[in-house]
Amino acid sequence: MSWLPPTALGCGEPAGHLEAAGSRKILVAHRGASAYAPEHTAEAYELAIRQGADYIEPDLQMTRDGAFICLHDPTLDRTTDVETRFPERRTTRSLDGETVEGWFAVDFTLEEVKSLDAGSWFGPQFAGSRIQTLEEAVQRARGRCGVFPELKNPELYAGLVPSLVARFHAEALRLELGSEGVSAMVQSFSRAVLEQLRDAGSTLPRVLLFGAKEAGRWVRPEGPAEIREFAQGIGPAREILLDHPELMAHARRAGLRVLPYTFRGGRVLEDFGDVQAEMRYFLYELGVDGLFTDNPDLFPRNPEGSP
Ligand code: G3P
Numbered sequence: 599m600s601w602l603p604p605t606a607l608g609c610g611e612p613a614g615h616l617e618a619a620g621s622r623k624i625l626v627a628h629r630g631a632s633a634y635a636p637e638h639t640a641e642a643y644e645l646a647i648r649q650g651a652d653y654i655e656p657d658l659q660m661t662r663d664g665a666f667i668c669l670h671d672p673t674l675d676r677t678t679d680v681e682t683r684f685p686e687r688r689t690t691r692s693l694d695g696e697t698v699e700g701w702f703a704v705d706f707t708l709e710e711v712k713s714l715d716a717g718s719w720f721g722p723q724f725a726g727s728r729i730q731t732l733e734e735a736v737q738r739a740r741g742r743c744g745v746f747p748e749l750k751n752p753e754l755y756a757g758l759v760p761s762l763v764a765r766f767h768a769e770a771l772r773l774e775l776g777s778e779g780v781s782a783m784v785q786s787f788s789r790a791v792l793e794q795l796r797d798a799g800s801t802l803p804r805v806l807l808f809g810a811k812e813a814g815r816w817v818r819p820e821g822p823a824e825i826r827e828f829a830q831g832i833g834p835a836r837e838i839l840l841d842h843p844e845l846m847a848h849a850r851r852a853g854l855r856v857l858p859y860t861f862r863g864g865r866v867l868e869d870f871g872d873v874q875a876e877m878r879y880f881l882y883e884l885g886v887d888g889l890f891t892d893n894p895d896l897f898p899r900n901p902e903g904s905p
């Protein structure tokens with residue numbers, strides 16, 4: 599189980615150990631270089647790799663015919679032209695206790711998804727960009743950087759046989775994630791997903807994400823020790839760490855890595871002049887192991903001075 603940043607290792611080096619992560623900070627390109635190109639497209643992933651990402655971050659949803667695709671929302675309407683292309687395919691589902699209307703990816707085949715324009719919403723120069731499959735993202739990363747997929751919305755796929763987690767585990771083995779040439783970790787807001795991955799025998803390092811709603815439970819001194827039973831790292835929203843810097847010590851005591859999300863120019867927290875100063879504070883003052891950012895080019899590799 600390796601936590602070493604792939605660019606520090608050199609892709610293809612043998613797996614190390616959690617304890618051996620060293621001091622190189624881990625740059626996770628959030629949805630690719632998503633400040634500059636439409637999230638989760640080939641353009642966003644390619645730019646992130648060129649900007650020095652250690653990991654690209656595919657959020658995963660699934661199509662009707664069982665393909666893992668890189669898509670943040672469970673629905674296609676925010677980032678594609680699905681509404682124009684398939685106006686009659688809008689549906690309603692219950693998700694996280696709320697009623698959600700839209701064009702759910704799980705109602706579309708991979709061929710249909712691949713026919714959508716996933717770039718024009720971001721800018722006309724990206725017209726015709728396509729949603730990527732997990733396999734395509736891995737192919738792009740192989741030998742160049744790692745992949746850090748997130749299993750999203752498990753409740754949407756609860757009825758699947760085999761289960762979402764079993765399918766992901768099989769796909770990770772097929773794509774040889776975590777082996778020579780493609781370092782990998784996996785993340786989820788769902789504890790159950792990470793426990794199922796552990797029980798399935800997955801050797802990929804697992805990271806539990808949490809936001810403000812779940813923070814109360816995990817910032818307690820004993821919280822991280824509980825997480826250590828099913829994960830090797832935590833991904834708190836950055837605000838949680840600012841409000842509870844003691845979480846760093848609790849996490850260290852439990853042997854957990856810390857990778858907060860999400861840092862982006864234009865959404866900088868109060869008290870920081872710019873996103874680079876903000877990232878520098880988290881990396882070198884709070885001492886996190888890495889972070890998720892939409893601006894990989896601004897990730898500060900040095901505690902002081904230029905990136
Ligand atoms: O996965 C870390 C971060 O990306 C969580 O937020 O909503 O962008 O997936 P989200």
Ligand code: CA
Nearest residue numbers: 655656657748
């Ligand atoms: Ca994510």
